[in-house]
Amino acid sequence: MKLQQLKYIVEVLNHNLNVSATAESLYTSQPGISKQVRMLEDELGVQIFGRSGKHLTHVTSAGKDIINIAREILSKVEGIKAVANEHTLPDQGKLNIATTHTQARYALPEVIQGFMKKYPAVSLHMHQGTPQQISDAAARGDADFAIATEALHLYSDLVMLPCYHWNRSIVVAKTHPLAQKADNLSIADVAEFPLITYVFGFTGRSELDKAFNAQGLEPHIVFTATDADVIKTYVRLGLGVGVVASMAVDEITDKDLVCIDASHLFEASTTKIGFRKGTFLRGYMYDFIERFAPHLTKDRVEKACLLRNQDDVDAMFESIELPVR
Numbered sequence: 001m002k003l004q005q006l007k008y009i010v011e012v013l014n015h016n017l018n019v020s021a022t023a024e025s026l027y028t029s030q031p032g033i034s035k036q037v038r039m040l041e042d043e044l045g046v047q048i049f050g051r052s053g054k055h056l057t058h059v060t061s062a063g064k065d066i067i068n069i070a071r072e073i074l075s076k077v078e079g080i081k082a083v084a085n086e087h088t089l090p091d092q093g094k095l096n097i098a099t100t101h102t103q104a105r106y107a108l109p110e111v112i113q114g115f116m117k118k119y120p121a122v123s124l125h126m127h128q129g130t131p132q133q134i135s136d137a138a139a140r141g142d143a144d145f146a147i148a149t150e151a152l153h154l155y156s157d158l159v160m161l162p163c164y165h166w167n168r169s170i171v172v173a174k175t176h177p178l179a180q181k182a183d184n185l186s187i188a189d190v191a192e193f194p195l196i197t198y199v200f201g202f203t204g205r206s207e208l209d210k211a212f213n214a215q216g217l218e219p220h221i222v223f224t225a226t227d228a229d230v231i232k233t234y235v236r237l238g239l240g241v242g243v244v245a246s247m248a249v250d251e252i253t254d255k256d257l258v259c260i261d262a263s264h265l266f267e268a269s270t271t272k273i274g275f276r277k278g279t280f281l282r283g284y285m286y287d288f289i290e291r292f293a294p295h296l297t298k299d300r301v302e303k304a305c306l307l308r309n310q311d312d313v314d315a316m317f318e319s320i321e322l323p324v325r
Contacts, residue, residue, distance in 0.1 A: 001044075003077065005036045005037070006040075006070040006073055006074060007026075007070075008036050008037055009048055009049075009067055010070050010140075011025065011026060012033070012049070013059060013067055014140050017049065017055075017058070019033055019034055019056065044066070046060070046062040048060060048062065048063035048066055049063055071141075072278070074141070075141060075276060075279070076278070078141065079278070079279065079280040082280045082282055085282070086280075089121075090283055091119055091122070091284065092122065093121075093122050093282055094123040094124070094125065095122055095123070095124045095125070095285065095288060096126075096127065096144050097143060097144065097146075097147060098127045098128075098129060098133070098137040098138060099127075099128060099134060099147035099148065100128060100129070100130075100131075100148065100149070100226070101128050101227050102227075102228060102248060103147050103148075105228070106228075106245070106248050107292075108126075108147075111288070111292050112124065114291060115288055115291055118287070119284050119287075127142070127143060131154055134146045134147075134148050134154075135148075135154035135158075138155070138157075138158055138276060144285065145274065145275055146158060146274045146275070147271065147272070147273050147274075147292075148272060149270065155272075155274050157276065158275060158276055159275055159276075159313060160272040160273070160274040161272055161273055161289070161313065162271075162272050162314075162317050162320075163272060163273050163296070164270070164271055164293060164322050164324065165268040165322050165325070166245055166247055166268065166270075166271065166325045167261075167263040167324075168243055168245060168266050169245075169246040169259050169261055170185065170241060170243060170259070170260040170262050171231075171232060171241075171242035171243075171258070171259050171260075172235065172241050172242070172257065173236065173256075173257065174257070176241070177193075178193065178258075179258040181260075182258065185260055185262070187211055187212060187217060188217065190219075190243075191217045193220070193240060193241045194220050194223075194240035194241065195220060195221045195222065195240050195242075196221075196223045196234050196239055196240040196241065196242045197221060197224060197244070198224060198225065198226065198228075198244075199224045199225065199226050200224070207266045207267045207268075207269055208243055208266060210266075210267065211265055211266045211267070222239060223239055228244040232244065232254060232257065236256070242257075243262070246262075246263075246325070268324070270322070273292060273296070277305075286298040289301060293323075295320055295322070295323075300316075303316065304316060
């Protein structure tokens with residue numbers, strides 16, 4: 001059994017059983033990968049992949065368990081390299097972050113600016129996507145950190161640490177009827193108008209749906225987007241009432257709109273940062289986490305990593321007052 005073989009089976013799964021695409025991504029040949037996978041299966045005495053002719057069709061039951069362990073082994077190998085680099089090149093390396101547009105656009109710029117100034121030799125890469133894409137990137141090891149709010153059940157293989165609470169604002173044109181109800185706005189008032197908000201599964205959208213359901217109302221959503229700037233653009237066009245993260249409202253660029261605090265209408269959402277269990281965190285990684293969420297000190301992060309499950313991690317932070325954005 002070779003590490004190369006373990007890498008091949010993991011990458012084949014990552015590429016949806018497309019051996020050709022796997023070979024291209026690894027800069028090797030398709031026959032070479034197929035041969036090594038067959039050799040590993042022969043050595044183990046089980047099939048990892050089911051086949052139809054020359055095509056892989058599915059991962060077998062045994063294959064799922066083998067690939068999960070292979071991921072852990074490859075992660076440990078990367079951990080060994082990280083330990084060595086931490087001693088020889090403590091301020092050099094790379095950092096991959098997977099997150100949504102809202103976090104990338106509004107929550108992270110100052111954090112990243114300060115981080116890059118302190119660590120100019122660290123190559124930082126940001127990947128934006130859906131909650132599913134973010135969790136997949138973290139699970140594959142393509143992302144060191146996942147920063148997300150929605151669909152936290154997707155991150156069961158990660159240690160997820162709470163960063164901050166945030167809520168929503170209603171944005172409308174100055175001539176809109178709701179602009180006159182800023183002091184006593186209700187869900188019923190909002191329900192009277194077409195809404196423009198986030199795609200379901202993005203940026204706390206579920207809390208909006210819960211608030212309407214609790215009042216026995218159905219939100220009339222006419223347009224959705226993953227980008228708050230896009231939402232505000234269509235509010236300006238008169239398509240409807242915008243519901244966005246409050247952090248996405250800018251006093252200068254959005255001065256043509258009326259922004260109404262809606263924290264009394266919707267439950268606050270919590271953004272979390274996560275990483276794979278058992279990951280060796282470099283010094284600059286701890287620094288990044290604390291820059292993003294100052295209460296997540298190295299000591300607290302290390303203690304959280306020693307806990308058995310996410311429920312214990314959540315309980316650890318119940319007594320800590322998180323910042324609100």
